[in-house]
Amino acid sequence: MPTRRHAIADDLRHQISSGHFAPGERLPSETQLATHYTVSTSTLRSALALLQSEGLVEKIHGNGNFVRRPLCRITYTGGTAALAPWTAFSAPLRMTARTTNIEAPNHLTALLGVPPRTPLTEILFTTHEGKAPHSLAYTYVPHDLAPAAPPLPEQIAVGLADRCSAPSEVRERVSARLPTQEEATVLRISSSLAVISLIRVATDATGRVVEAALFVLPGDRADALFTTRVAEERSPKA
Amino acid sequence: MPTRRHAIADDLRHQISSGHFAPGERLPSETQLATHYTVSTSTLRSALALLQSEGLVEKIHGNGNFVRRPLCRITYTGGTAALAPWTAFSAPLRMTARTTNIEAPNHLTALLGVPPRTPLTEILFTTHEGKAPHSLAYTYVPHDLAPAAPPLPEQIAVGLADRCSAPSEVRERVSARLPTQEEATVLRISSSLAVISLIRVATDATGRVVEAALFVLPGDRADALFTTRVAEERSPKA
DNA sequence: GAGTGGTCTAGACCACGAG
DNA sequence: TCGTGGTCTAGACCACTCA
Numbered sequence: 235m236p237t238r239r240h241a242i243a244d245d246l247r248h249q250i251s252s253g254h255f256a257p258g259e260r261l262p263s264e265t266q267l268a269t270h271y272t273v274s275t276s277t278l279r280s281a282l283a284l285l286q287s288e289g290l291v292e293k294i295h296g297n298g299n300f301v302r303r304p305l306c307r308i309t310y311t312g313g314t315a316a317l318a319p320w321t322a323f324s325a326p327l328r329m330t331a332r333t334t335n336i337e338a339p340n341h342l343t344a345l346l347g348v349p350p351r352t353p354l355t356e357i358l359f360t361t362h363e364g365k366a367p368h369s370l371a372y373t374y375v376p377h378d379l380a381p382a383a384p385p386l387p388e389q390i391a392v393g394l395a396d397r398c399s400a401p402s403e404v405r406e407r408v409s410a411r412l413p414t415q416e417e418a419t420v421l422r423i424s425s426s427l428a429v430i431s432l433i434r435v436a437t438d439a440t441g442r443v444v445e446a447a448l449f450v451l452p453g454d455r456a457d458a459l460f461t462t463r464v465a466e467e468r469s470p471k472a
Numbered sequence: 473m474p475t476r477r478h479a480i481a482d483d484l485r486h487q488i489s490s491g492h493f494a495p496g497e498r499l500p501s502e503t504q505l506a507t508h509y510t511v512s513t514s515t516l517r518s519a520l521a522l523l524q525s526e527g528l529v530e531k532i533h534g535n536g537n538f539v540r541r542p543l544c545r546i547t548y549t550g551g552t553a554a555l556a557p558w559t560a561f562s563a564p565l566r567m568t569a570r571t572t573n574i575e576a577p578n579h580l581t582a583l584l585g586v587p588p589r590t591p592l593t594e595i596l597f598t599t600h601e602g603k604a605p606h607s608l609a610y611t612y613v614p615h616d617l618a619p620a621a622p623p624l625p626e627q628i629a630v631g632l633a634d635r636c637s638a639p640s641e642v643r644e645r646v647s648a649r650l651p652t653q654e655e656a657t658v659l660r661i662s663s664s665l666a667v668i669s670l671i672r673v674a675t676d677a678t679g680r681v682v683e684a685a686l687f688v689l690p691g692d693r694a695d696a697l698f699t700t701r702v703a704e705e706r707s708p709k710a
Numbered sequence: 711g712a713g714t715g716g717t718c719t720a721g722a723c724c725a726c727g728a729g
Numbered sequence: 730t731c732g733t734g735g736t737c738t739a740g741a742c743c744a745c746t747c748a
Contacts, residue, residue, distance in 0.1 A: 237717065263733065274719045279734085287650060287664075296726035296733050313551075313700040406698045410648035410666040410691035412525055426525075428648040428666035428691070453648035453666070460644045460698045462551040475736070501714060512738045517715085534714050534745030 242271050242281035250290060250301055260298040261291070286424035289454030293424070305363055305455045310432065312406050312460040323369075328362045335377065342374060345435060346443045353377035360420075367421050370450040379444060401436035401444055408432050408458060417450050428453040480509050480519035488528060488539055495541040499529070502537070524662035527692030531662070543601055543693045548670065550644050550698040561607075566600045573615065580612060583673060584681045591615035598658075605659050608688040617682060639674035639682055646670050646696055655688050666691040 236244075249255050261267065268278040282299060285291040292300045308323050337351040346354070359371040409431050418425040432449040451458070474482075487493050499505065506516040520537060523529040530538045546561050575589040584592070597609040647669050656663040670687040689696070 239717085265733090274721090275734095276720090277718055280717090293734070294727080295735070297728075298733065312698050402702050404700045404702070406700075407695055408646050408668065408698070409695035410668040410689075412664075412666055426650075426664060428650055430646065430648040451648075457645055457647035460550050460646070462642045462644075464640050464642070477736085503714090512740090513715095514739090515737055518736090531715070532746085533716070535747080536714065 238271075238273055239277055239281040239284065242267075242273065242278065243284040245271075246281065246285060247290065250285075255301045257301050257303040259301050261301065263298065283424075283426065287426040289423065289427055289452070292422065303364070303366075305366070305368065308361075308368065308451075308456050310430075310449065310451060310456060310458040312458055313404065313462075323361065330360050330362070332358045332360075334358075338374075342446065345433070345446050346374060346376070348376065348443070369452065369456060370417065370420065372448040374446045375444065402439040404434060404436045406432060406434045406458075406460075410453070413450065413452075421450070421452055423452050423454075430456060430458060432458060476509075476511055477515055477519040477522065480505075480511065480516065481522040483509075484519065484523060485528065488523075493539050495539050497539050498536040499539065521662075521664065525664040527661065527665050527690070530660065541604075543604070543606065546599075546606065546689075546694050548668075548687065548689060548694060548696040550696055551642065551700075561599065568598050568600070570596045570598075572596075576612075580684065583671070583684050584612065584614070585679075586614065586681070607690065607694060608655065608658065610686040612684045613682065640677040642672060642674045644670060644672045644696075644698075648691070651688065651690075659688070659690055661690050661692075668694060668696060670696060 246255075246261075255261060262270070264275050264278055264282070268275045271278060282291060282293070286293060290302055292302050294300065310323060334356045336354050336356050338346065338348055338354050340350060342348075342354070343350050343352070346352070348354075353376075354374050355377050357373040357375070359373065361368040361371075410428055411431055413421065413423060413425055413427070413429045415425060417423075417429065418427075421429075423429075430449070430451040430453060432451065434445075434447040434449070435443055436445040438444050484493075484499075493499060500508070502513050502516055502520070506513045509516060520529060520531070524531060528540055530540050532538060548561060572594045574592050574594050576584065576586055576592050578588060580586075580592070581588050581590070584590070586592075591614075592612050593615055595611040595613075597611065599606040599609075648666055649669055651659065651661060651663055651665070651667045653663060655661075655667065656665075659667075661667075668687070668689040668691060670689065672683075672685045672687070673681055674683045676682050
């Protein structure tokens with residue numbers, strides 16, 4: 235038995251997908267919609283919450299509810315040894331970088347295998363599509379491996395390749411969760427829209443961690459792909 | 473500036489983690505809690521919703537709110553060529569299987585590269601910890617590759633290894649989303665707790681799909697790990 | 711049947727954004 | 730300033746679980 239909020243959400247979904255509400259358009263105010271559907275504003279808001287968690291609608295406080303423009307779906311490609319994070323993405327994306335020198339906070343020491351307060355370089359990559367941020371990647375490298383050059387994305391890749399030895403192993407751990415308040419704000423997503431949290435740790439032949447990266451990818455527009463080829467010699471024995 | 477529901481959620485979180493409310497215990501009723509915190513029941517319920525989406529509290533309609541027992545965190549290991557799905561999990565888990573013969577529905581034809589209504593064998597694996605279901609895996613194999621043996625997990629692995637050629641490539645696509653109503657019910661999770669959705673497709677040397685598997689893993693207790701070793705010969709060029 | 715959570719209401723008051 | 734969404738209230742009524 236469908237509840238009212240589901241019925242309203244379904245109706246709005248249809249109106250959006252049919253083009254009755256165009257992408258980027260502002261929906262009627264919540265009061266108007268509540269009157270139209272003859273429900274209370276609370277019920278109407280819970281209907282909109284469903285659409286938000288699907289990434290169909292973006293609320294802007296004091297302004298209105300907007301139909302989200304459909305975004306390019308991007309694929310993070312796993313298993314690449316490249317140190318530059320954006321090379322892992324399939325689609326061409328505008329990317330900005332911001333470099334900060336920090337001392338290793340507690341939650342990073344275990345990941346990087348370094349003592350607390352080790353000098354690190356943090357590089358925050360942000361991908362954009364139009365004005366809307368599309369994904370976040372916090373990258374940490376030991377300070378002596380970090381490029382001295384200004385943090386233009388292309389230069390970082392070259393700088394890293396110059397200074398550090400080749401990674402010999404990359405471990406990527408993927409989990410699903412809801413975004414933190416900060417992530418939701420920066421990515422302009424609902425805090426009820428699931429995100430992929432991906433932690434990538436690259437170690438060189440000596441076992442030293444040469445890079446750790448924390449990716450946050452909105453679930454409505456990103457996924458991660460891992461391809462494994464099996465050597466012919468090996469038996470498929472479970 | 474923290475809202476009331478966040479303050480209440482924080483307080484309950486502390487009481488749970490400090491052991492004031494024990495795992496498995498039923499919380500006071502929502503009315504009692506609302507009185508205790510001098511808020512309306514709506515506000516109290518929105519505080520509980522926060523704890524639900526963290527997997528700390530399980531609501532049971534008509535019965536009460538229960539502190540969730542902390543569950544073993546499990547890791548799905550990617551990149552394995554094994555066809556038996558449970559071998560991908562790190563922890564020992566109780567698993568049940570249910571086999572059904574079906575005709576390929578539309579959403580599977582593209583995945584498997586077969587015509588509509590191709591005979592398939594669907595195997596639904598469920599892992600359990602105690603009474604609570606822990607994860608779901610829908611596995612599809614072409615009917616002629618499916619084991620004729622009864623669907624005991626161990627026998628399926630043997631049956632598959634006997635009949636089909638070795639997979640030469642495994643593609644695993646990971647995304648994050650909220651569970652469907654059905655998944656939330658079966659897994660006994662809140663519909664606002666993010667899940668990992670993992671689609672694994674194994675193809676043999678001829679390019680034929682020998683297995684497709686759809687995993688649903690609750691985000692509060694599961695993650696996926698992919699390890700890549702880089703051959704020494706290759707350059708780390710981005 | 712008694713008690714629990716689930717849905718919904720009609721409204722107050724606050725915080726934010728744009729003109 | 731005005732209109733928007735954000736938070737919260739006090740309470741009605743329904744659906745479910747368990748004794």
